[in-house]
Amino acid sequence: MNEKFKKWNWNSNPFVLKIDPKLFTGYEEQLKAALDHIDNGHKIALLTGATGSGKTSMLKWIEFNTREHVLYVSKPPVSPEVFVDIFTDLFHPTLIEKIFRIKPNLHNLPQYVNKKVKTGKLIFLLDEAHETDKNVLEWLRVLIDQIESVSVIMAGLPNLEQNVRDKLETLDQRITTRISLQALDKSSTKDLIKKRIEAVGGSGIIPFTEQAVDRIFENTGGFPREVLKKCNRLINTVEKDEIDFSDVQEHREVEVSNVRVDGPIVTFSPKPPSKEQLTNLPYKQKKIIELLGRSDWLTPGSIVEQLEFKSYKSDSHAARSINNILHRLMLDGFVQREARGKAFMYALTSKIKTIMVEN
Ligand SMILES: Nc1ncnc2c1ncn2[C@@H]1O[C@H](COP(=O)(O)OP(=O)(O)OP(=O)(O)O)[C@@H](O)[C@H]1O
Ligand SMILES: [Mg+2]
Structure with missing residues (x-):
């Protein structure tokens, strides 16, 4: 076992990216809106947020904490017929249904579900709905429409809103609750760290100091996944008993020091870009930002593949150009990068994520 973990009395690493409803913190207002939606028997709610903001965590919390029939589906089915299996798997078939292999089809599925649910309620949580x-x-x-007491929460990236509007206006009109997850506030960020540490046997926020936690909050903007990654990096790299604010380096987005520009080495610390700068970006830069907004970390190669810009002479021209654009975006504080083995991976900075979620 890891020596440090022993010292802190941890039985495992508290900062792995697992989802455990018992460790859910913050987002009180959003959680209340979701529960009100269900209690009032409303039909459709949308839950949107950037990647890593906590959508799956919130759905899992609801799944774990409600007594009704509850169905969590991690990805939308590829064809409507799959709904039949999804719903029939939830209700255990009766002996007669088993013997005669009675199974509903898509058309009589609502009647089947209504019969099973009787006077109760069905909560249907659909993840990755975008x-x-x-x-x-x-x-x-x-x-x-036809299942009488179903409440649905569809969760997805921020483009889910537009997606539903564009694809199916009649569904859009039925949405009564719209919940957006932005990031945790300062006290919930601390709570997140504390809960995880205590869940593995540790005490409070040890080894972090209060100031270190404040700094982590500032650096990550309170995005849960980024908070966990930052904490994980710190406990693995800092060789001291206590992790103080000075150990929490400036965020990666301003960590690009010693960037070589035309020969001499210059120290660089970009100011966070503004909303106007974001809206005024040239076409290709905007497309890259949008793609990163829908994803988490990406290599330049996968960005080239997914964007398929037609204007390049060859793949290697495209790769070189995208690399240059990414570098530019990093210097301007739009994206951050991390070395993973030999490759670099890119993601949006938390500031840009926040601006995009607000829009
Ligand atoms: N409110 C929260 N309290 C505690 N931990 C959280 C919270 N929200 C998210 N996390 C943690 O942050 C990580 C990312 O959260 P989650 O997977 O729920 O995000 P997501 O919005 O579903 O992301 P994606 O769009 O990539 O699926 C998880 O490890 C989760 O445990
Ligand atoms: Mg998710």
Whole structure:
């Protein structure tokens, strides 16, 4: 076992990216809105947020903490027929249904579910909903209309809102609750760290000092996944008993010191860009930012692949140009990068994530 962990009385690393409903913190207002939606028997809610903001965590919290029939689906089905299996798996078939292999089809599925749910309620939590295709959304709408006491929460990246509007206006009009997860506030960020440490046997926020935690909050903007990654990096790299604010280096987005520009080495610390700068970016830069907004960390190679800009002579021209653009975006504080083995990976800076979520 890791010596440090022993010293802090930890039985494992508290900062792994696992999702455990018992460790959920903050987002009280958003959680209340979701529970009100369910209690009031409303039909469709949207839960949106940038990658790593905590959508899956919130759905899992609801799944774990409600007594009704609750169905968590991690990805939208690829075809509407899959809804039949999704729903029938939830209700254990009766002996007769088993013997005669009675199974509903898509058309009589609502009646089947209504019968099973009887006077209760069904909570349907659909994750990664931004990936749902139109045909599946259409059937989902029909099912939601016809299953009497179903409350649905569809979670996805911020583009889910626009997606639903563009693909199926009739579904969009039925949305009664819109919840957006931005980031945790300062006290919830501290709570997140504390809960995880205590869950593995540690005490309070030890080895972090109060100031270190404040700094972590400032550096990560309170984005849960970034907070966990930062803490993980700190406990693995700092060789002291206590991790103080000076150990929490400036965030990666301002960590690009010693960038070589035209020969001499200059120290560089970009000011966070403004909303105006973001809206005024040239086309390709905007496309890259949008793509990173829908993803987490990406290599330049996968950015080239996914964007398929037609204007380049060859793949290697494209790769070189995208690399230059990414470098520019990093210097301007739009993206951050991290070395992973030999490659660099890029992600949005927390400041840009916040601006994008607000829009
Ligand atoms: N409110 C929270 N309290 C405690 N931990 C959280 C919270 N929100 C997120 N986390 C942690 O942060 C990490 C990322 O959260 P999660 O996977 O829920 O994000 P997401 O919005 O679903 O991201 P993606 O869009 O990439 O699926 C997880 O390890 C999770 O445990
Ligand atoms: Mg998720």
